[in-house]
Amino acid sequence: MDTLSEQIRNAVKQASIRARGESIVERPSKSLTRPSAAWTSPSRIGSIQGTALSIVLSSIGCAHARSSEGGCTMCSYLLDGTDKNPTEEEFLLQFQSAMSKLDKHTAPLSVKIYTSGSFLDSDEIPASTRNQMLESISNDDRIKEVVLESRPEYVTDSVLTEVRRILGDRRVELGIGLESSSDIVRSVCINKNFNFRSFADSVNTAKRYGIGTRAYVLLKPPFLTERSALLDAQNTINDALALGVSTISLNPVNVQRSTLVEDLWEKGKFRPPWLWSVVEVLRHAHRIAEGTINIVCDPVAAGKSRGAHNCGKCDAPILDAIRRFSLDQDVRSLESLACDCRLLWLHVLEHEDISLQTHT
Numbered sequence: 001m002d003t004l005s006e007q008i009r010n011a012v013k014q015a016s017i018r019a020r021g022e023s024i025v026e027r028p029s030k031s032l033t034r035p036s037a038a039w040t041s042p043s044r045i046g047s048i049q050g051t052a053l054s055i056v057l058s059s060i061g062c063a064h065a066r067s068s069e070g071g072c073t074m075c076s077y078l079l080d081g082t083d084k085n086p087t088e089e090e091f092l093l094q095f096q097s098a099m100s101k102l103d104k105h106t107a108p109l110s111v112k113i114y115t116s117g118s119f120l121d122s123d124e125i126p127a128s129t130r131n132q133m134l135e136s137i138s139n140d141d142r143i144k145e146v147v148l149e150s151r152p153e154y155v156t157d158s159v160l161t162e163v164r165r166i167l168g169d170r171r172v173e174l175g176i177g178l179e180s181s182s183d184i185v186r187s188v189c190i191n192k193n194f195n196f197r198s199f200a201d202s203v204n205t206a207k208r209y210g211i212g213t214r215a216y217v218l219l220k221p222p223f224l225t226e227r228s229a230l231l232d233a234q235n236t237i238n239d240a241l242a243l244g245v246s247t248i249s250l251n252p253v254n255v256q257r258s259t260l261v262e263d264l265w266e267k268g269k270f271r272p273p274w275l276w277s278v279v280e281v282l283r284h285a286h287r288i289a290e291g292t293i294n295i296v297c298d299p300v301a302a303g304k305s306r307g308a309h310n311c312g313k314c315d316a317p318i319l320d321a322i323r324r325f326s327l328d329q330d331v332r333s334l335e336s337l338a339c340d341c342r343l344l345w346l347h348v349l350e351h352e353d354i355s356l357q358t359h360t
């Protein structure tokens with residue numbers, strides 16, 4: 001990265017740290033024995049539909065966000081965490097409490113384990129605790145798929161050897177926030193603090209254990225126009241597919257509190273993406289993936305000013321179509337959508353870049 005990019009990256013990092021401010025030390029104390037969240041929802045599991053349990057364990061949170069690097073520009077997950085790390089016993093109580101939500105569900109089930117950081121970071125979730133949770137999953141024959149979320153630096157041979165040994169021949173995916181395949185966008189707009197090479201290395205390491213990768217692709221990080229963001233997400237999907245990821249999860253930016261994105265949004269300098277852009281990127285992904293992998297999207301705060309939205313009239317049916325597509329992978333859900341505001345979105349795509357060059 002050249003010196004100018006480095007200077008801009010540094011300014012973004014400092015602004016991210018300022019936006020986070022005192023929010024971390026002021027975060028309300030949380031129960032150490034209850035997960036931050038746990039919910040079940042319909043989900044695509046391989047080539048069929050089933051039920052997924054999503055668990056967000058309460059931990060001290062993401063090492064990147066806790067470090068002097070300041071964390072990502074759009075993420076406040078750290079605020080869901082605890083100020084001291086739970087003990088092994090407390091973590092296991094959190095896990096069991098979440099797993100009880102599966103009591104009345106039948107196969108096929110998927111379990112997705114998130115933390116406010118990385119499940120594979122042994123400083124956040126000790127290896128023996130992690131392995132006990134995986135053992136508990138492996139004893140449940142209804143569970144056909146396990147998704148574990150992590151940054152690339154924690155994806156190592158020794159961790160994956162254990163994961164594969166414990167989970168047997170289940171479908172396993174690592175959810176990794178690639179966000180963008182452009183090192184400039186990921187670094188300058190997101191402050192992600194890893195490069196594309198690290199992501200590619202993780203995908204290849206995982207493949208050696210028959211483990212797939214769920215690439216999280218961010219739609220509309222700050223500082224990009226709607227059109228640039230749309231093209232960046234499409235390029236990222238092309239690059240992730242070429243690497244051989246097993247799922248694409250498209251994540252439109254939502255405005256989370258105490259983040260640089262929230263600062264910009266409050267000043268009128270950031271608008272979350274249009275739902276039309278979400279639809280366009282999903283259609284592109286479906287076209288180039290040709291049914292070889294799943295393309296999923298569950299936009300947070302969709303239809304609200306803090307989430308991906310259109311005009312207000314068409315948000316609900318479009319969100320419904322996105323959710324249906326994520327479940328059945330039938331792109332026809334996304335092809336017959338219409339609203340007058342589509343013309344305005346097309347106008348934004350065509351003129352926003354030029355308007356910014358002229359007026360700022």
Ligand code: SF4
Binds near residue numbers: 077192
């Ligand atoms: S997006 Fe992931 S890596 Fe970035 S601060 Fe949030 S939890 Fe950490």
Ligand SMILES: [Zn+2]
Binds near residue numbers: 313314340342
């Ligand atoms: Zn509309």
